[in-house]
Amino acid sequence: MSKDDSGTPQGAGSRVTHGGRDPFSQHGFVNTPVYRGSTVLFPTLAQLTAYDQRYTYGRNTTPTTDALCDAIGQLEGASFTVLATSGLHAVSTAILSFVEAGDEILMTDSVYFPTRRFCDQVLARIGVKTIYYDPLVGEGIAELFTDRTRLVFTESPGSQSFEMQDIPAIVAAARPRGIWVLMDNTWATPLYFRPLEHGVDVSIQSATKYIVGHADAMLGSIATNERASPHVKRTSIALGNAAGSEETFLGLRGLRTMQVRLDRHQRSALEVAEWLKTRAEVAEVLHPGLPGTPGHEIWKRDFLGASGLFTIMLHPVSQAQLAAMLDHLRYFGMGYSWGGYESLIVPFDCSSYRTATTWNREGQALRLHIGLEDVADLKADLAAGFERMAAAGSSSS
Numbered sequence: 001m002s003k004d005d006s007g008t009p010q011g012a013g014s015r016v017t018h019g020g021r022d023p024f025s026q027h028g029f030v031n032t033p034v035y036r037g038s039t040v041l042f043p044t045l046a047q048l049t050a051y052d053q054r055y056t057y058g059r060n061t062t063p064t065t066d067a068l069c070d071a072i073g074q075l076e077g078a079s080f081t082v083l084a085t086s087g088l089h090a091v092s093t094a095i096l097s098f099v100e101a102g103d104e105i106l107m108t109d110s111v112y113f114p115t116r117r118f119c120d121q122v123l124a125r126i127g128v129k130t131i132y133y134d135p136l137v138g139e140g141i142a143e144l145f146t147d148r149t150r151l152v153f154t155e156s157p158g159s160q161s162f163e164m165q166d167i168p169a170i171v172a173a174a175r176p177r178g179i180w181v182l183m184d185n186t187w188a189t190p191l192y193f194r195p196l197e198h199g200v201d202v203s204i205q206s207a208t209k210y211i212v213g214h215a216d217a218m219l220g221s222i223a224t225n226e227r228a229s230p231h232v233k234r235t236s237i238a239l240g241n242a243a244g245s246e247e248t249f250l251g252l253r254g255l256r257t258m259q260v261r262l263d264r265h266q267r268s269a270l271e272v273a274e275w276l277k278t279r280a281e282v283a284e285v286l287h288p289g290l291p292g293t294p295g296h297e298i299w300k301r302d303f304l305g306a307s308g309l310f311t312i313m314l315h316p317v318s319q320a321q322l323a324a325m326l327d328h329l330r331y332f333g334m335g336y337s338w339g340g341y342e343s344l345i346v347p348f349d350c351s352s353y354r355t356a357t358t359w360n361r362e363g364q365a366l367r368l369h370i371g372l373e374d375v376a377d378l379k380a381d382l383a384a385g386f387e388r389m390a391a392a393g394s395s396s397s
């Protein structure tokens with residue numbers, strides 16, 4: 001239980017319901033309206049010259065963006081929160097807030113692939129070197145520090161391969177050296193892990209996922225502690241970052257139900273994951289919330305819950321068998337992103353782009369997002385898929 005501004009205990013459900021809302025400042029209407037705008041008028045020359053009123057220009061802030069930043073900031077326990085036009089934009093803005101030519105950054109090898117592409121394509125071009133590290137490095141991160149190390153970027157669990165990082169150990173190593181720690185916390189959301197409370201300087205969300213929650217908008221957020229806030233604030237403004245008004249509204253709308261949605265995603269995903277563990281087709285289930293899974297102990301120590309995304313490794317199958325399973329699923333859609341109300345499934349292979357570690361598991365990896373459908377229907381859908389897979393195997397041999 002956290003405390004609100006007046007020091008009164010307040011649960012996460014109350015926070016997502018009431019954070020960033022002030023109905024009586026808007027004629028009693030419950031939801032913050034969508035303020036669309038570029039120009040903001042100043043009533044006098046004195047105020048125009050001083051540029052000191054609350055709203056100054058649509059790109060900076062609006063009452064709509066303020067509402068979502070307030071709400072996310074409360075959940076994160078942040079000093080400063082800013083929105084970005086996507087999760088990737090939040091990642092790039094956050095990293096650019098701290099680096100200059102000649103710096104090195106340490107990047108987890110399990111990171112979301114487009115983050116890696118940003119480092120390799122953009123940071124490399126401006127003279128910032130990215131050094132990838134084993135996500136399981138823990139306190140061993142200290143051995144990778146040099147005089148040029150500016151920041152450590154973490155993502156836990158990795159959103160394909162589900163390594164759990166020892167965030168407190170990384171923070172303990174980095175802090176005394178003045179090295180910033182950033183975290184992509186999209187999987188857990190601030191409801192299930194609170195990075196800033198664990199000493200992380202910057203917590204990043206692809207709000208596209210669980211905050212928006214309905215697969216209908218792109219949005220990101222960056223929440224910082226006090227010492228990181230001037231860096232991110234300056235850079236975000238300088239880069240011209242401005243999340244769309246409609247997307248921001250959808251973020252607010254989604255946030256209100258995030259706790260109940262996540263609760264259901266969590267329970268259903270654990271149930272489906274447990275069941276998949278018993279299936280002969282499945283070699284391994286990578287879900288940090290499952291006892292016996294790698295990373296489970298860290299998850300139990302640090303996290304407050306698990307979301308709906310996990311990976312399974314199938315025993316080796318042919319492409320034809322895989323297609324037979326995936327092409328005719330009724331509830332699981334095939335497509336990227338996740339965090340919406342619907343179930344998704346995608347095959348992946350992360351062995352091709354890793355550089356600090358090797359991904360040498362045999363068989364076919366499938367990432368599942370468990371949506372809000374009934375678990376019995378989801379199991380039946382997957383079971384029918386496994387049957388088609390087996391049939392395609394026997395017809396081809």
Ligand SMILES: *Cc1c(COP(=O)(O)O)cnc(C)c1O
Nearest residue numbers: 086087088112159186206208219
């Ligand atoms: C989707 C995702 C992102 C990027 O978010 P977008 O809103 O799609 O740009 C970043 N990190 C993780 C872990 C993600 O899953």
